[in-house]
Amino acid sequence: MKLPSSFLDNMKNLLSDEYESFLRTYDEERAYGLRANTLKISVEEFLKISPFNLSTINWSSDGFYYKENIRPAKSPLYNAGLYYIQEPSAMAPVEFLDVKRGHKVLDLCAAPGGKSIQIASKLQGEGILVTNDINSNRVKALVKNIEMYGVKNVLVVNDSPQRLSKNFEGYFDRILVDAPCSGEGMFRKDEGLIKSWEKDDISIYPNMQKEILESASKMLKVGGKLVYSTCTFNINENENIIENFLKENNNFKLLNIDKNYGISEGLGIKEVGRLWPHKLKGEGHFLALLQKTDGEVINHDLEKANNKPPQVYRDFEKENMNISLEGNFITINDNLYLAPKDLIKIKSLKVVRTGLLLGKIKKNRFEPSQAFAMVLKKEDFKRVINLTKDSTEVIKYLKGETIFVEGQKGLNLITVENFPIGFGKLNGSTLKNGYEKSWRWI
Numbered sequence: 421m422k423l424p425s426s427f428l429d430n431m432k433n434l435l436s437d438e439y440e441s442f443l444r445t446y447d448e449e450r451a452y453g454l455r456a457n458t459l460k461i462s463v464e465e466f467l468k469i470s471p472f473n474l475s476t477i478n479w480s481s482d483g484f485y486y487k488e489n490i491r492p493a494k495s496p497l498y499n500a501g502l503y504y505i506q507e508p509s510a511m512a513p514v515e516f517l518d519v520k521r522g523h524k525v526l527d528l529c530a531a532p533g534g535k536s537i538q539i540a541s542k543l544q545g546e547g548i549l550v551t552n553d554i555n556s557n558r559v560k561a562l563v564k565n566i567e568m569y570g571v572k573n574v575l576v577v578n579d580s581p582q583r584l585s586k587n588f589e590g591y592f593d594r595i596l597v598d599a600p601c602s603g604e605g606m607f608r609k610d611e612g613l614i615k616s617w618e619k620d621d622i623s624i625y626p627n628m629q630k631e632i633l634e635s636a637s638k639m640l641k642v643g644g645k646l647v648y649s650t651c652t653f654n655i656n657e658n659e660n661i662i663e664n665f666l667k668e669n670n671n672f673k674l675l676n677i678d679k680n681y682g683i684s685e686g687l688g689i690k691e692v693g694r695l696w697p698h699k700l701k702g703e704g705h706f707l708a709l710l711q712k713t714d715g716e717v718i719n720h721d722l723e724k725a726n727n728k729p730p731q732v733y734r735d736f737e738k739e740n741m742n743i744s745l746e747g748n749f750i751t752i753n754d755n756l757y758l759a760p761k762d763l764i765k766i767k768s769l770k771v772v773r774t775g776l777l778l779g780k781i782k783k784n785r786f787e788p789s790q791a792f793a794m795v796l797k798k799e800d801f802k803r804v805i806n807l808t809k810d811s812t813e814v815i816k817y818l819k820g821e822t823i824f825v826e827g828q829k830g831l832n833l834i835t836v837e838n839f840p841i842g843f844g845k846l847n848g849s850t851l852k853n854g855y856e857k858s859w860r861w862i
């Protein structure tokens with residue numbers, strides 16, 4: 421791997437005695453990780469059905485290393501949203517955010533959504549997750565992941581931190597700022613990033629990070645906690661950002677990150693955490709935990725809750741389901757959503773998902789969405805066709821092909837090893853494939 425000489429000079433300056441040992445990591449295998457999605461499966465149950473050889477990641481409650489030769493995205497269990505593939509050190513920021521059930525949490529720079537899903541699994545369906553990214557292309561991946569992993573209590577937003585801060589002043593218990601950065605910790609994972617690092621002007625990041633953190637801080641409640649993280653080694657994007665922020669915001673204090681599992685002190689700041697590839701099995705991350713100690717307490721106007729769904733939706737439930745959903749139903753452009761509770765009135769923000777997208781209201785019927793299938797349990801649906809993870813049928817289903825199976829006529833929930841992956845309509849033994857087109861295997 422050919423690393424830019426200016427990068428190596430910077431690292432030598434930062435690491436002095438440790439530089440040689442850091443440099444050697446580029447000749448070693450990188451770390452591969454995945455996290456069980458505890459919204460759908462417990463860690464114990466996951467380990468029972470997982471076909472992979474896994475070992476524990478110490479700083480994560482549900483994260484595991486896997487070996488390079490395994491391709492976990494090629495198992496149908498992945499499409500059931502049972503695990504997320506995530507670089508091991510990227511699992512640390514949410515572990516230190518101290519998210520509790522019922523919290524209101526913001527993930528401000530969220531796409532493609534690995535850390536949002538991790539936050540959602542800590543919330544376990546209680547409270548609310550607002551997940552945002554400014555980049556409209558990357559938001560598409562964020563939406564897909566939110567849906568595939570079965571997150572319901574969510575607002576997906578595609579807007580700027582500044583505009584968000586006008587809506588959510590003093591609203592959140594927890595905020596994650598996983599900031600855009602020069603990505604120096606990603607070189608082993610993606611060599612293409614070395615070229616971008618050389619080509620791009622990385623000096624733009626500190627100002628961008630400063631502005632994002634400033635907007636984020638306005639949205640935190642008094643007493644609330646914020647994690648600022650990056651996947652770069654550059655001190656200007658890490659310790660210096662925090663030092664400068666604390667100088668300008670004396671209503672914030674820095675909390676200590678426990679230095680277990682090979683996590684190190686920061687450069688010149690003891691409280692922050694550094695995950696170095698030469699000190700633990702991970703590609704590298706920086707994280708700082710801040711708490712707001714003082715500020716204005718804001719009361720927000722809440723949206724009217726408990727809107728009823730249209731009758732066609734209730735008819736659909738009666739015909740197909742063993743459960744009936746309760747909550748606040750909202751229709752936007754013929755799309756029916758189950759909105760999160762305690763939603764505040766939103767003014768002029770680009771919201772792409774207001775809770776769970778249940779489906780489309782057509783003239784006199786309701787058509788369920790892929791996202792709806794992904795939040796169900798097999799016992800919620802009247803007709804279920806279960807496929808085994810190693811069957812040719814499940815692969816064909818994921819490719820969008822017609823399959824031939826036994827079952828009851830009508831709309832069926834299709835499951836793999838009893839975990840939902842989508843819908844299909846059975847007529848005789850022919851299953852019309854309902855798997856979302858944009859999710860299909862190619």
Ligand SMILES: C[S@@+](CC[C@H](N)C(=O)[O-])C[C@H]1O[C@@H](n2cnc3c(N)ncnc32)[C@H](O)[C@@H]1O
Nearest residue numbers: 529530531532533534535553554555598599600
């Ligand atoms: C490090 S990545 C986030 C990774 C993500 N947290 C995850 O775990 O999957 C940083 C993200 O910040 C987004 N971004 C860049 N500028 C931003 C801004 N001003 N406000 C919000 N997001 C921004 C980028 O589009 C990018 O998706």
